[in-house]
Structure formats: C-alpha cells, structure tokens
Amino acid sequence: MAVSIHHLQQWKQNGRPIVALTAWDFLIAQVLDRAGIDVILVGDSLAMVALGYDTTLPLTLDEILHHAKAVSRGVSQALVVCDLPFLSYQESPQQALQVAGRILKESGVKAVKIEGGYPAMAETVQFLTQRGIPVMGHVGLTPQSVHQFGGFRQQGRDETSAESILAEAIALEAAGAFAVVLEHIPDTLAASITQKLNIPTIGIGAGEGCDGQILVTADVLGLSEWRPKFAKPYTDLRQAITDAVQAFSQAVRSHDSISSGTD
Ligand code: KIV
Numbered sequence: 001m002a003v004s005i006h007h008l009q010q011w012k013q014n015g016r017p018i019v020a021l022t023a024w025d026f027l028i029a030q031v032l033d034r035a036g037i038d039v040i041l042v043g044d045s046l047a048m049v050a051l052g053y054d055t056t057l058p059l060t061l062d063e064i065l066h067h068a069k070a071v072s073r074g075v076s077q078a079l080v081v082c083d084l085p086f087l088s089y090q091e092s093p094q095q096a097l098q099v100a101g102r103i104l105k106e107s108g109v110k111a112v113k114i115e116g117g118y119p120a121m122a123e124t125v126q127f128l129t130q131r132g133i134p135v136m137g138h139v140g141l142t143p144q145s146v147h148q149f150g151g152f153r154q155q156g157r158d159e160t161s162a163e164s165i166l167a168e169a170i171a172l173e174a175a176g177a178f179a180v181v182l183e184h185i186p187d188t189l190a191a192s193i194t195q196k197l198n199i200p201t202i203g204i205g206a207g208e209g210c211d212g213q214i215l216v217t218a219d220v221l222g223l224s225e226w227r228p229k230f231a232k233p234y235t236d237l238r239q240a241i242t243d244a245v246q247a248f249s250q251a252v253r254s255h256d257s258i259s260s261g262t263d
Helices: 005-014 026-034 061-074 093-107 120-129 143-149 159-175 187-196 237-253
Strands: 018-022 039-042 079-083 111-113 135-140 179-183 201-204 212-215
Touching: 005 018, 005 079, 026 039, 026 061, 039 061, 039 212, 061 079, 061 093, 093 111, 093 120, 120 135, 120 159, 135 159, 159 179, 159 187, 179 187, 187 201
Parallel strands: 018 039, 018 212, 039 079, 079 111, 111 135, 135 179, 179 201, 201 212
Antiparallel strands: none
C-alpha cells in the first residue's frame, strides 16, 4: 500500500505510531521501503551524513534534488518527503513555491518539509498548501538556525520558548501542514503539543509522547562517527563495514581472492 498524507492523519486518530527515517540514496531508500518504513525523508541532514559538511547550511537545491531523485527511484510504498534547503525558501512564499514545485516535478517526491513556524513560515506553508503542495512543518531545534541557537541545543526549556514552540506548531496546523516534526524539545512539551494538534507529530529527541518517530538513518545504523545523545544506534555498521573491507583486503593481499574469472 502506497502511504499518503491521509494515512498519517488516520494513524494519528487510531493511535498507530508512524515510523519515519531519512534516506540519501537509492540503495538505502530501497532497503527502508522494503522494510516497511512509513515515511522516508530526504532530509537536509544528508549535507552532514552524505556530503561531509559540518552543518546543513551549505546544501544547495541542486544537491538535494540529485539525492531526492535517487531516493524516489528506490521507493514504491513509503511517503517520500524532501527538505527545502537553507535559503531556498525563506525569502518569500513565491520563492518557496518555485523551489518546492521544482522538487516535486523533477524528483517525484510527494511532499516537502520546511523549518520554522509563526509568523513567516506559517504564511509560506499556507501559500504552498493552498496551491496543492503538501508541507510537513518542523519546530524546536531547527538545524538551519544552528548559529542563532548557538549550537545543536535542546529548545523549549523555559516557559517563553516552550510557549513559542507550541504557538508555532498550532500556526503550522492552521496553515495546512499535514504533520509536524518536533526536534529535541522536552518530552512533556512534545506530548502536550501532540495532544493539542489534530495533525500528527513526528518526534526526534522529543520523547515517547509523539504520534511517530524519526531518526537519521546513519545514526540508527551506527554509521555516523558522531551522533546526538538521543539517537540510539540499532546496529554497528561502521564496525561491520570495517571488518568486511579488512577481510577483503587481507584476502587480496594473501592472494586468496574469491573473485574468480571462471564461470
Ligand atoms: O534533515 C533531517 O534529517 C531532518 C530530520 C532529522 C527530522 O530534518
């Protein structure tokens, strides 16, 4: 069954948790899709996990488009969502429409995600959704604002900041967002936002009280050299790959190669 934004809404009503992960290429996307992941995000975190940048800020539209096309080719069931990269949408709703439209047309993803809420981004979300482009919101620790936050720090710790994150999430829902990512905020705040919204919340480092969970796949697989404390690895692929390539290396060096030219 191909997942649509309407399934996510139904699942919130039924209490069925939404499972989301990021992907940056064809192979990873194909594995996630066949494993039954509901939502695959071509997150701008690929700037860090696939391209080696320190933050998500340098990522360009052409770079994310290239990856979004590869991910789309690997997916047949999951809902694929693509981030709009830093400074490709903040200037005006019209700029966001051009960029989001180009991503949907050229890559085949079904929706876009933008960071930030009230007031500027809520206006942009409304502009896009009224023109038929599904938008996922993202509040809390929005990594494109890392320098404004002074690092990748938890947000919403004091009352003012918590109230403003709640207001942003409510504004995004009113603007037509179909879901909202809550990143690195206190569990109690995430749970209270989840209860107040009719659209699903997808948490990352935001506790169990969200309607779904997302993580960066490189962290789940234990591939990243560094990962946030909240991102639990479910395997150690970094070690598994090291073991495999060292075994291959040793086989080649000892003339014990298994790659035979004879059929
Ligand atoms: O870019 C990304 O991977 C994200 C998720 C972590 C939510 O935005």
